[in-house]
Amino acid sequence: MQVIDTSQWPVVKLDVLKQVHLDPKNVRLGTADAKVEADIIEDLFVNEDAFSLVEGICKVGYLTHETPVALKRDDKYVMVEGNRRLAALKAIQNPMLVPNYQARITACAATLADRSALSKIRVMVAPNQTEADQLIAAIHTGNLRKPWSPSRQAAFFQAQIDSGKTFEELLSRYPTINVRKFVFRAHIMNLFRSVKYDDPHLQDFLTTPKWARGLSTLARIFESKDFLDLTGLKMDENGRVSKTTSDDVFKQIATEIVQGMYAENINTRSLNSVKSPRYTQLMKTLRQIVTDAKETGVADSNSHASAQTGSKSGATPTHGSQPDSEKGTGTGGSAPADSTGDKDDASDNQDKPKKHSNARKKKQRNLDLGQIKAPDTYPEALKVLLGELSEIDVQKFPNATFLMIRAVLEKSIKAFAEAKSVDIRSTGNNQKGYVQLGDALKWLLEYVKNNGPRHLIQVIEGVRTGKLVTYTNSGDALNAVNHNHHFEVDPDQAHAMWSSIDSIMRYVMKP
Incomplete structure (x- = not known):
């Protein structure tokens, strides 16, 4: 060389x-x-x-x-x-x-x-x-110079604030750099870190490089108009921020997001647009958290806190003061604020964890389609159906959900076969020339037996026959909800059905 x-x-x-x-x-x-x-x-x-x-x-x-x-x-x-x-x-x-x-x-x-x-x-x-x-x-x-990651960019300006620089000083010192954007990101990271998560796994997760690398994912959420409107986060020209959600409600919101990032079903792939199934589902869940809190009368407590982003003393607000992202990015000039709970007496707070713990344990209203994204080559009709399935309220419409699960499973297998240039009918898996769900599952089982992965064999067999799972997790139950006018399911059974085919769906989405 x-x-x-x-x-x-x-x-x-x-x-x-x-x-x-x-x-x-x-x-x-x-x-x-x-x-x-x-x-x-x-x-x-x-x-x-x-x-x-x-x-x-x-x-x-x-x-x-x-x-x-x-x-x-x-x-x-x-x-x-x-x-x-x-x-x-x-x-x-x-x-x-x-x-x-x-x-x-x-x-x-x-x-x-x-x-x-x-x-x-x-x-x-x-x-x-x-x-x-x-x-x-x-x-x-040659890419000889490694660019800073988003979290590293944010950390640079956070360090400036920690050293005593005010927001106004940073704007003046770096006139050609979008300071508002980077300071906003830094404070968002601090805001999520400040939450006292009930699950110690999540608390530890926020200290890992994996969390730091996930800032791009987090940015897709906190820079969205939906999120800013939902939380009421905004910043004035002096760097003071406020929010309309209480600290306790924000804790629930943050927990939902961090849990998804920890479980890896919230990432840049699943949130590739504001129309993606996972983004739609996440926003519905967050709105439900806020709605539930309003119904219990706690949504607006501690919601008007504000703070200056940085001070001459070098003290950064411990749990707040998020500058807003730059103008022109679609964030509406809003940014997160103080999420710290008040330091009340233990006796004053005894009832609060129970109240909000119960709210968090409410039945999940939407199916988790975070890892399910149809390839660009799959039919548009299937993509639309997946989007509709992600939005349906399972608690209100369990049987409609069950019907859509059946349709999504059958159509996804057919799209997978088509991507492999296979006509399922020609493999002998058909009924009078028509390929139904049972035929599609049987063909997929044969395909996996011949090509792997072998761990899916029992999963497909279980769904196809019902021998390895409860009846309502079987293909026969999917057919029953479609054909048997005496058969019905409840929300838990709809969620269980989706869980039973989750690994199959992930597989057929990667032809």
Whole structure:
């Protein structure tokens, strides 16, 4: 492997307007091999957002930690790495180079104490195009620099707050960075950590790298309008936050989310959109928690707490002050707040755990479809049916749920077979040319026996015959609820049926 050694490349200082030129062969350009520099600079501003560099340079200065690379062509210096920077510097020296941005560039440049200090730029001079191309490829395609994870980004700004920086100071210190977003994320993590979970497994989970890596999953929840509307979390311009849910209700909400992340049925795959079955199911569950709390009259207790995000003393609010995410991200400018319970006497709190414990033990209203996502190649009708199944209230409509489970199971097996280019009818599993649930299960059993995994054999056999499970977990019961007008099931039996086919459903969703 050839080592790219730039230590011997000369470094020169060039006038940005007179001595160094934009590269007409720059791969960024939408204008193929542009010959006129005016066209190149316009392209970089329109298509590569060079204006954001103008703003950054004028606000925080020109950063010199990375030296751009030039090459001599026909006795002229041409920038081969750093064209956006050069375009920005040229525009600062002469805003008329970019007519459509002239007023904005002029306004930014007016804030500079000495514009002439940016009139020259230090560049490395590559010996030839080949070595220049090797360096450019290594920089842009080699992924040599590992980007910070979302949790690491949030942790950086949390550390700034912990060291005593106020929210206003951070906004001023990092004008080109979306501070609100990262501080919001940091406080969200703190908010969930501050909850005293009843299950010690969940308490320990929040100290693990797995939890930290799950911030992207958590962000899909807390940045959603549904979640912010539900909790009433918002932040004012001074960094003070408030919420409409009580600490106890937020504890139930947080427990539901953390439990799902711990069990791995809440992740970026299952929450791939606000229309995904798992997202829909989660929001219904969270709404039910809030509704149940309102019915018991405890939803609004302790709900108006607010706090300043950071202080001069360096003390971060122990359990609160969540700045809101950035404007324009669909979060509605809201953010989580204090979730700490009041330090009441033990006697005052004796009845509360029982009340909320009972609320948490209420029957689950929706089936858990967190790990069930139809592949893109499966029919749209099946995807729609899965979405409807995830939303149905099992407690109110157990028999309708049972009927939908039957339909989903049969259709999913057929979609799986179709993805394998198999016509189940041609395998002999049919009744007068029609493939019914029993035929689909029999074919799947044969397929798994021949191809694995073997652990599914008993599961499929149990559902198909009912010999290894209770009757209401069998295929015959699924047929009975569809055909027998005297047969019915209750919500617990509907949940049990879904549990019995969960591993089958996960398997057929991965053809």
